[in-house]
Amino acid sequence: MEPVERLKTNSSDLWRRAASHPFIEELGSGALHGGKFRRYFIQDYLFVTDLTRVAGLAVSKAPDLVTARPFGDFLSNLLGAEDSLFLRAFEAMGLSEEEFLGAKALPTTAAFGNYLVGLAHAGSFTEICCAMYVVEGVYLDWAERLKASNARPADSGSPLGGLYQEWIDIHTDESLGPFVRFLESRTNLASPAQLPALQNIFDQTARYEFAFWEMAYNGEQWL
Numbered sequence: 001m002e003p004v005e006r007l008k009t010n011s012s013d014l015w016r017r018a019a020s021h022p023f024i025e026e027l028g029s030g031a032l033h034g035g036k037f038r039r040y041f042i043q044d045y046l047f048v049t050d051l052t053r054v055a056g057l058a059v060s061k062a063p064d065l066v067t068a069r070p071f072g073d074f075l076s077n078l079l080g081a082e083d084s085l086f087l088r089a090f091e092a093m094g095l096s097e098e099e100f101l102g103a104k105a106l107p108t109t110a111a112f113g114n115y116l117v118g119l120a121h122a123g124s125f126t127e128i129c130c131a132m133y134v135v136e137g138v139y140l141d142w143a144e145r146l147k148a149s150n151a152r153p154a155d156s157g158s159p160l161g162g163l164y165q166e167w168i169d170i171h172t173d174e175s176l177g178p179f180v181r182f183l184e185s186r187t188n189l190a191s192p193a194q195l196p197a198l199q200n201i202f203d204q205t206a207r208y209e210f211a212f213w214e215m216a217y218n219g220e221q222w223l
Contacts, residue, residue, distance in 0.1 A: 136183065
């Protein structure tokens with residue numbers, strides 16, 4: 001069994017909860033309340049700032065330029081196509097630039113971002129790849145599942161159905177698959193001695209993924 005397969009098997013319940021949250025199911029059907037998506041999208045926009053830092057640190061820790069390139073491409077996508085989608089979505093939701101630029105990270109968003117950036121600073125390239133495999137692999141999982149079930153929120157009659165559809169499409173295999181497979185291949189180079197530490201990273205990242213959906217769907221619950 002390859003390392004990633006072992007990590008994912010050991011974390012199967014956490015992965016399932018993160019990849020099949022009610023937020024995702026309602027996104028696919030078009031039934032997701034606009035206010036929940038608005039909260040999620042603003043917080044995800046803030047979270048992407050930390051992802052750009054993680055990608056930059058990964059580039060600096062890559063063993064060579066060939067290995068660094070997928071993270072460079074990922075960073076270009078975050079700052080290009082995905083950022084463009086965020087801006088168009090904010091306009092569609094009637095959010096002014098002052099509103100989304102002035103938004104503050106909720107505790108879950110801040111904790112997740114701080115965890116990943118801290119890991120990227122202190123950890124190895126393999127550890128960064130492991131955490132990012134969970135971050136991006138969970139999204140690829142649910143987007144491909146919704147695509148396979150012919151989810152068409154754009155046809156649901158929801159005012160945000162078209163945006164929901166675009167958010168699914170940007171995370172399917174065509175867009176995200178090559179990067180996730182790269183992350184998997186690099187994590188699979190881990191030695192047996194590295195697996196306990198990688199399992200902790202895998203589990204913690206999956207917990208944060210679930211917590212992010214919970215925050216978006218049910219509101220921030222921290223005291």
